[in-house]
Amino acid sequence: MREIILDGVRVADDTDAYVIAEIGHNHQGDLRIAKEMFTTAKECGANAVKLQKRHNKSLFTRQLYDAPYTGENSYGPTYGQHREALEFNTDQYRELQAHARDLGLAMFSTAFDFESADFLAKLDMPMYKIASADLNNTPLLRHIAAIGKPMILSTGGGTLADVRRAVDAIMPINPQLVILQCTACYPVENYEDMNIAVVDTFRREFPDNVIGLSDHESGIAMALVAFTLGGRVVEKHFTLNRAWRGTDHAFSLAPTGLRRLVRNLRRARVALGDGVKRRLPSEERPLYKMSKKLVAARDLPAGHVLTRQDVAIKSPGDGLAPYELDAVLGRALAQPLAEDANITFEGLK
CATH class of the missing domain: 3.20.20.70 (Aldolase class I)
Structure with missing residues (x-):
């Protein structure tokens, strides 16, 4: 050095x-x-x-x-x-x-x-x-x-x-x-x-x-x-x-x-800084409000196979990130979902 x-x-x-x-x-x-x-x-x-x-x-x-x-x-x-x-x-x-x-x-x-x-x-x-x-x-x-x-x-x-x-x-x-x-x-x-x-x-x-x-x-x-x-x-x-x-x-x-x-x-x-790109603690609070997640676009019954029209992208960002959209489409719900409820991998068949 x-x-x-x-x-x-x-x-x-x-x-x-x-x-x-x-x-x-x-x-x-x-x-x-x-x-x-x-x-x-x-x-x-x-x-x-x-x-x-x-x-x-x-x-x-x-x-x-x-x-x-x-x-x-x-x-x-x-x-x-x-x-x-x-x-x-x-x-x-x-x-x-x-x-x-x-x-x-x-x-x-x-x-x-x-x-x-x-x-x-x-x-x-x-x-x-x-x-x-x-x-x-x-x-x-x-x-x-x-x-x-x-x-x-x-x-x-x-x-x-x-x-x-x-x-x-x-x-x-x-x-x-x-x-x-x-x-x-x-x-x-x-x-x-x-x-x-x-x-x-x-x-x-x-x-x-x-x-x-x-x-x-x-x-x-x-x-x-x-x-x-x-x-x-x-x-x-x-x-x-x-x-x-x-x-x-x-x-x-x-x-x-x-x-x-x-x-x-x-x-x-x-x-x-150190040049390492990462999420910082100071970013957590603002990003919670501004970032988005995958939710049910309407009330959906158990067994329903998700299509693009069934999934909405909304804030706050305390659920699946939007980049997971392709991973949930075409899968059936293990249980019913109310409108705006979080879509989770655990809730899918």
Whole structure:
């Protein structure tokens, strides 16, 4: 059975979905807001919260780092300063880790570069996220795999060959790998671009790995589709206010949406059942009134040979089922029957 342990929680085909509230930089570089988001995500039922970590000076070219960045979503006059304003340092990460522990909430981060991966390793992160943009970054994949913690790989923008290459790079070093179908569009506006059937493709292609969905639609319905196809990890962008400054807030779930997503995913697992078609105890009462039985269509004497005109099909269904009609026709009554009386095999010669 495919399964993985994510910060002490077993995730497999027979479990609930593991729900990750992707905070990213929606905290706006404010530790207080980040803590509030952690608390709210826990109240909504999320299993984990995820941040993003970048060592900006090594990640971006000097030209991009120093490029002017003065749009409405900017937190600094240059792109580099904008990104730095959104980063937490070691002490802040430790404070957030303590808060997450107090809440009983897993906290981890995406590592966008080698320096960030090492930064997170020193903090003993329970798992690591790989962004879609690094699907083909096999040097970084191997570096993070060697840390030895579970990895969650997004596959937006990739081909199946790209995903195979990434999996082949990671698995010999670290078999603790979750693979997420993802569309690298923020948000996904054309639903055909979700291509959620890839969840099933991944399950067939990678039978040893837990599969899931990194969901960039604005609603919550598609995660349920992924769950029914076997996706057991769901990552969803999360915010406290969709009107806040920043590009991710507009398509992130607010608390009400996250709460409904978690509730619906939990219901989905129960609703899927075990696949055995059977009559359920909860169906007995309504079916008693609605289902039908074979009865005498009129008063009939003993010895009468039943014809189709002698048999009526009526409710309630506490007698011979209508499929037994052919088995009673042509047989004689052992005793008289009043109109609407049940026809039974014991009452036939």
